[in-house]
Amino acid sequence: MDLATAIFVGTIAAATPMLLAALGELVVEKSGVLNLGLEGMMLIGAAVAFWLAISGWGLPLAFVGGALAGMLASGLFALLALVFLANQYATGLALAIFGTGLSAMIGMGFGSQPVATLKPLAIPLLGDIPLLGPLLFRFDIVVYLTLAMVPAVWWWLTRSKSGLILRTIGESPENAHAIGYPVRRIRLAAILFGGAMAGLGGAYLSVAYVGIWVENMTAGRGWIALSLVVFAAWRPWRALAGAVLFGGFTILQLHGQILGLPLPSEALSALPYLATIVALVLISQKRRRGMEVPASLARPFRPGA
Amino acid sequence: MATAIDEGMTPRLELRDISKAYPGVVANDAITLSVAPGEIHAILGENGAGKSTLMKIIYGATSPDRGEIRYDGRVLGHHSPAQARALGIEMVYQHFSLFETATVAENIALCLPGRMDLPALSARIAETAARYGLSVEPGRLVADLSMGERQQVEILRCLMRDPRLLILDEPTSVLAPQAVEQLFTVLRRIAAGGCSIIYISHKLDEVRALCQRATVLRGGRVTGSTDPRTASAHDLAVMMIGSDLPVTDHPPASLTPAPLLSVQGLSGRPFGAQGRALDGIALDLFGGEIVGIAGVSGNGQSELAACLSGEAAAPAGRMALLGQDMTGLRADQRRRRGLAYVPEERLGRGAVPGHTLTQNTLLTGYTAGLVRHGLARYAQARARAAAIISRFSVKAEGPQALASSLSGGNLQKFILGRELALDPKVLIVAQPTWGVDVGAAAFIRQRIIDQSRRGAAVLVFSEELEELIEICDRIHVLSEGRLSPSIPRGEATKSRLGSYMTGVGRMH
The missing domain is CATH 3.40.50.300 (P-loop containing nucleotide triphosphate hydrolases)
Structure with missing residues (x-):
């Protein structure tokens, strides 16, 4: 595999965990709920998936377990935010901190034990096409599923009736309630979906991307995913672009460090975060009407009040 | 049928x-x-x-x-x-x-x-x-x-x-x-x-x-x-x-020789997706008269009101207050020179919802000595709020009541009372009686007429044509960012104003 191919493949793999989390959060925010706890949910998902993997449950169950763990964590958020109408900012931040701590606790016994990471799909014929084969057809199954989620989420939000209802609830829960839609139940479903996606993202990070347990291994990816949603103006395709950009800089700075660029490694490590934010800020300068922040984002809804 | x-x-x-x-x-x-x-x-x-x-x-x-x-x-x-x-x-x-x-x-x-x-x-x-x-x-x-x-x-x-x-x-x-x-x-x-x-x-x-x-x-x-x-x-x-419709007393106007507020060639950007750009607004407002701005909201009303009050800067045009240029002046500078403004939104713009009526009196009362050396004079403010409450029969628990605890009509009476207490030379009022019941509306209209007859120039924005026809000496229609010629009190009928609102009347 030549360098360019390696960079491309690495980029996509590095982008996947963040893209999963961002797509989930995008749906959550479209329903008018802000869950700042992405980082925590990702870490919980990562730890639980890693534990299942080293305990010999197999990778498929590790992913399912990671997703369920993220979902459970988001259920806690949903309870506080939807039932007790707690402040969503504070609750989300608490979840992020709680998840970081809990994942560290789960991971105490993991040591530096490696897991067998997810293998790329061996797609017959397609994988053997020169140039394109290694470039497009040598990823693992989760990468393909994640990439497929981008058009799926886009189509669901913009073309399906249930997606329209979700957007409606994010714009004006009062009106949606008046029409007769179960606002809190739909928001709960969105939050759980977001939690599962974040958990899956974390799981991918621990059992597919890295393969050994490192405490706090998301290293801020949850926060970047969060800002990705905002700067992507709540559009799945832009979230993909942002995630790929981040992934690309992650890989480039690794290669930069390997090649011994005359820059401190800390500065290079900071590069993906910096570049993603700068690029997204530039993109979001030009905003079309109608795709901006959901009008009721982070506003608690109490039916009948 | x-x-x-x-x-x-x-x-x-x-x-x-x-x-x-x-x-x-x-x-x-x-x-x-x-x-x-x-x-x-x-x-x-x-x-x-x-x-x-x-x-x-x-x-x-x-x-x-x-x-x-x-x-x-x-x-x-x-x-x-x-x-x-x-x-x-x-x-x-x-x-x-x-x-x-x-x-x-x-x-x-x-x-x-x-x-x-x-x-x-x-x-x-x-x-x-x-x-x-x-x-x-x-x-x-x-x-x-x-x-x-x-x-x-x-x-x-x-x-x-x-x-x-x-x-x-x-x-x-x-x-x-x-x-x-x-x-x-x-x-x-x-x-x-x-x-x-x-x-x-x-x-x-x-x-x-x-x-x-x-x-x-x-x-x-x-x-x-x-x-x-x-x-x-x-x-x-x-x-x-419970009684007959109240009528307002509308004595004849005697105008000042020169306009107190004068606007020329005012153009402005629209506010948001619902807004409308102003297009060459020209307006003269003389002391002693009430001029109405009719039209459905979203035709430039908020933009014009904001340019006049000083909340928004106008990209083009000149404005003069009492004969002196005020185009570049901030809202507070205009207020100090005798302009008062009652905005359409009462909570959040006309008054701070979570503040007491006393504190809300301070908001614009700084031009009347309620603030000295940068310090608020609460005793005076409280007395002033109490005076407004009694003079305008505002139903409130007293100067310590929160603005948000008042009904829309009562808060409107308070805000108008607060501005009138400053005895403005130029008064701009948007939607003076929105959501106000008939009795209170008649009271508010009468206070507005009284202020104009004391020599102030008054500009009233309203969607209620009946209201403008009742209190105004002449009425402009603001439609799609443009101002119609003014129609004098005697000739202003709903159908005539309406034809300007839909754009038919703009032809001549």
């Missing part, structure tokens, strides 16, 4: 002895009324008369403490909005429940059961719109529609569900006079098809022009039930407010 009402028929809706109390207030007290199939039935009453509560009960959004609701002769037990819709009860709200970021067709799809098939739905929308004479384009984004168009979408949304009882809450508050006529035509057509209509309003002339029956509410009770087409305006007014 021929009425399809037969007294012997089972009423579509019958309310018996409906009562509903909230802490501290009885909103509905033993209300009984009956609506026949195909009848247009007015619920007439002032703000706070209990109309909204009654509609919520009919629509199932809240349940009565006592009483019985019968629909087609059957008693409704447990009632909910979902059941109301299943029974064919539809509601067009005063503040629309449309989603701005969705298209017309998507908005309608949200209210229909089953799968979403936008092309087929769009065809059905076009067909229904044609049948009732509505002009609705399915593919347009709601954010791009005017208020009148949005209302048509709301009505169409209800019609798509084949309603049997349609409730409209103050539907004309956002419409130009011509659009009101169009609305009435549509409503008559709907009623002729057998659908009953409940028309909630406080406007006597509309109710008399449209409705076959009127139930009048005051203080939560039914004070009369009559045929508004034959009842006199006097009788209806007595039922509604």
